[in-house]
Amino acid sequence: MQFGRYLEEFQVGDVYKHWPGKTITQAEDILFCSITMNQHPLHSDDNYAAAATPHGNAMVVGNLVYSIVLGQSVPDVSGRAIANLEIESLKHANPTFHGDTIYSETEVLEVRESRSKPDRGIVKVKTIGYKQDGTIVCEFTRKVLIPKKDAAGEEFPGRPLPQTD
C-alpha cells in the first residue's frame, strides 16, 4: 500500500481522489467538541439549533469536518511529510449535519525544492471536502515540507520485524 509520497512523486496538476469516505455521527461531533473545549450550542444543544438556526438541526463543528478532510488526505499527500508548514484560506463552504458522509480530493498546485536544504522541498496543494450529494463543505490550501526519495532514510522507521521462530 502507499502511505505518503516523496517530493519527486508530486506533479503539478495531479488530482488525488482520497478513499475511503466517512460518515459523521452525532456522538463523534459532541466528543470532538468536548475534547477541544468548543461549547458553542450550535453543535451540542438541539433546542438551540431548533430555535436559532434556519436549518433547525445541530450542525457539525467546522473543525471536525476540516480535520477529517485533512486526515483523509494524509495517505496521498502528507504521509511522509517532515512538517505541515501552513494552511491558507480555510473555508467552511456549506453546513454539515449529523449523518452526512464526507469525501475529499486534492490537487497539486506547486512543487519546488527547498532553497536552504537540498534533501527536501515544499509542496502546495488544494484540498476540497464534499458530502454524499456533491455539496462542497470545506476547502483549503496547505504547504507541506516533503523529503526527496534519496534522502528519506528507511521506508518504515521504527517498524519492528515479527518474531517467527
Next chain:
Amino acid sequence: MQFGRYLEEFQVGDVYKHWPGKTITQAEDILFCSITMNQHPLHSDDNYAAAATPHGNAMVVGNLVYSIVLGQSVPDVSGRAIANLEIESLKHANPTFHGDTIYSETEVLEVRESRSKPDRGIVKVKTIGYKQDGTIVCEFTRKVLIPKKDAAGEEFPGRPLPQTD
C-alpha cells in the same frame, strides 16, 4: 457569565486572554486522530517517533492544538457568531507533546458592518495559542459573522425554564 459578544462589543486593538487552559493527554490525541482518520505515525506510533524525529517523542496532531485554541476562544469571540467565514494563515509554529498545556489569546484586528445586511457585521481577529513555557504553538486569523445587539433576538435561544412547582 459571558458567552460571546455582539458586534458593538468588539473594539479594534482589544485583547482577550482566554480561560481556562487545557493539558493535552496522549489518550485524547490518539482519539482525535482516530475519529478524524489521521493515521500519520507521528501521532500514534512511539517507535516511529523515536526512530524518525529529532525529538524522539510522539507529537500532538496540529489540528487538535488548533481546535483547542479555537475552542478556548469561543466564549470571548464567536459564542454568538452566525457563521465562521474563513480562517486565514493557520500556522503550527512549534511542536506540542503529550502533557503540554495550551493557553491562548485573541486580538481584534477589524470590525465592520455588513454591506448587504444591516443587522450584522464582520469581525476579524488574530488568535495565538502557546504552551506552559510561553512557546507559541499555533496562530491564525479568522473572520466571523456577528449579529448586532438589537437584531440578535433572545439571549439564550431554546433555553427552557425549570419547572419549580
